[in-house]
Amino acid sequence: MIAGDWRRGARRVASPAVRSAFTIYCAMQPFLYNRIIFKCFIVFLHISFIYGGSSNHKDWSNSAYPDVRGPTYEICAKDLPKQGLLYICDPDRILNSTQLIRINEGLERLAIGTPCPCQRRSQCSSGGEIGSPFHGFVVSIAIVDNLQMTFHSPSEQQLTDRAESFCKTLEGRWALGDCGNSVIVFVWRHYKKVIIWPARLAERYVTVEERRVMLSKINDLIQADRWAEALSQITYELHQQLKGEPEARVDTGTLSLIVAVGVASLLTILITCCVCAFRCFGNLSNEDDGKSLNHFDNIRTQDFLRRGGSMRRSLSRSPKFPLRHKTPPPLTTLSFLNDSDTTMV
Numbered sequence: 001m002i003a004g005d006w007r008r009g010a011r012r013v014a015s016p017a018v019r020s021a022f023t024i025y026c027a028m029q030p031f032l033y034n035r036i037i038f039k040c041f042i043v044f045l046h047i048s049f050i051y052g053g054s055s056n057h058k059d060w061s062n063s064a065y066p067d068v069r070g071p072t073y074e075i076c077a078k079d080l081p082k083q084g085l086l087y088i089c090d091p092d093r094i095l096n097s098t099q100l101i102r103i104n105e106g107l108e109r110l111a112i113g114t115p116c117p118c119q120r121r122s123q124c125s126s127g128g129e130i131g132s133p134f135h136g137f138v139v140s141i142a143i144v145d146n147l148q149m150t151f152h153s154p155s156e157q158q159l160t161d162r163a164e165s166f167c168k169t170l171e172g173r174w175a176l177g178d179c180g181n182s183v184i185v186f187v188w189r190h191y192k193k194v195i196i197w198p199a200r201l202a203e204r205y206v207t208v209e210e211r212r213v214m215l216s217k218i219n220d221l222i223q224a225d226r227w228a229e230a231l232s233q234i235t236y237e238l239h240q241q242l243k244g245e246p247e248a249r250v251d252t253g254t255l256s257l258i259v260a261v262g263v264a265s266l267l268t269i270l271i272t273c274c275v276c277a278f279r280c281f282g283n284l285s286n287e288d289d290g291k292s293l294n295h296f297d298n299i300r301t302q303d304f305l306r307r308g309g310s311m312r313r314s315l316s317r318s319p320k321f322p323l324r325h326k327t328p329p330p331l332t333t334l335s336f337l338n339d340s341d342t343t344m345v
Contacts, residue, residue: 058092059148062169066091068140069174084108087138092145094189099228103141106235111135114242117201118179137202137242138176139183141231142167146190159191167197177202183242185234192222194230196238204246206238214238 066072068089074080076089079097087107090100114136116124124134147166151158167186176182180201187194196211214237221230 059146060091060144061148062166063173065089065142065144065166065170067173068142069176081105087111088141088143090141090143092143092189094143094145094187095228095231103228103231103235106232106239107139107141110235110239110242111138113239117181117205117246123178124181137181137183137205137238139185139235139238139242140174140176141185141187142170143187143227144189147188159188159193160195163188163193163195164197167195171197171199183238185231185238187227187231189225189227192225194218194222194234196234202242205244206241210241 066075066089068076068086073086073089075091076086077097077100078093079101080086081101081104084105085108086104088100088104095103112135116134116136118124121134124136147162149162154162163186167184170184170186171182174182174184177199180199182199183202183206184197185194186197194215196206196214198206198211214234217237218230218233221227221233
């Protein structure tokens with residue numbers, strides 16, 4: 001009877017260690033007449049079932065990881081929430097059922113308690129009969145024990161790149177936000193690594209520096225494998241950040257347009273000034289050159305005449321050169337006129 005129960009139970013066991021132990025038991029069954037040996041073997045099989053059957057962790061790929069809202073959502077949690085939507089996926093059962101339900105409730109309060117950042121309110125519709133009809137930001141958590149890796153002994157940068165690649169794929173597959181209002185918290189238990197991956201719009205509310213501060217606050221909890229407390233703390237911190245105002249950001253497109261217009265205006269003014277200077281000073285005709293030279297010669301002549309007149313006046317005032325009388329002397333004073341033979345013409 002006991003052997004029959006174990007045969008039926010073995011069909012439900014997925015662990016290779018348990019199947020091997022059951023095969024050995026079936027092979028040794030004719031020799032297990034000693035009651036003490038039989039009981040010891042039953043205890044061994046029980047221990048193998050507990051520890052071997054529960055260690056069903058696998059190395060997940062980007063495409064094989066279950067979808068928190070898709071047809072494979074049941075793999076994400078052992079006990080699904082009775083009310084509301086599922087926001088956390090833990091296929092490796094890193095958290096127990098109580099911890100998972102409590103964290104999921106916090107994520108749902110975050111979705112309902114944050115304002116809708118989309119342009120149209122319809123983009124914040126939950127689209128289902130379960131839970132609140134509208135939401136703001138959608139924060140989800142993906143937990144894995146390990147990911148598939150193509151290299152051994154990876155560096156810290158390689159681990160970060162692999163985790164970000166997984167988050168980017170998951171963001172496209174899950175598609176929980178219609179206007180970039182989603183945030184994925186990724187937990188990589190094997191390497192004790194946590195990534196906060198905001199979408200395009202959510203990144204304005206949760207900046208790089210704010211994410212770094214959040215992770216530094218829970219670093220001790222991560223190193224101690226206190227994942228439930230760490231995720232609860234992250235959920236609270238994200239809730240506070242997403243309720244606030246977005247970070248002011250300069251529109252690079254508008255800034256580029258303003259700079260381009262300013263440079264074009266300066267170039268236009270510079271070219272206009274150069275053309276005017278060339279037209280005024282560097283493009284004179286031969287006639288203009290002749291006129292300019294004649295004008296210069298006239299100025300020199302006038303100046304010379306003016307200087308000559310001044311010299312004559314100064315000489316006339318000199319005692320060495322007395323001025324002539326303005327009225328001619330009388331004719332009687334002229335001696336040469338007294339001669340009779342003098343004729344006046």
